[in-house]
Amino acid sequence: MSCKGCTPSLSNFEVKRLVKEQLEMERDLVDDKTYDDRIRECNNCPSLLSDTTCAHCGCYVEFRARLSYKACPYPEGARW
Numbered sequence: 001m002s003c004k005g006c007t008p009s010l011s012n013f014e015v016k017r018l019v020k021e022q023l024e025m026e027r028d029l030v031d032d033k034t035y036d037d038r039i040r041e042c043n044n045c046p047s048l049l050s051d052t053t054c055a056h057c058g059c060y061v062e063f064r065a066r067l068s069y070k071a072c073p074y075p076e077g078a079r080w
Contacts, residue, residue, distance in 0.1 A: 038065035
């Protein structure tokens with residue numbers, strides 16, 4: 001998956017579709033409550049770009065927040 005910054009013509013709907021497709025191939029996912037907590041932090045983060053992308057790692061936050069083996073890359077300390 002390319003980041004939204006690399007493909008500026010991608011709509012938020014298309015990002016959600018790509019994230020959903022990619023998550024279907026993953027197995028180490030967090031539960032819904034953990035995901036919701038993580039997304040809440042991402043949505044309140046000053047480094048969120050275009051409502052979809054983390055400025056620090058380039059990941060779609062909806063993808064990264066669902067993976068159990070990922071952490072927040074915020075440089076001053078992980079927000080989740």
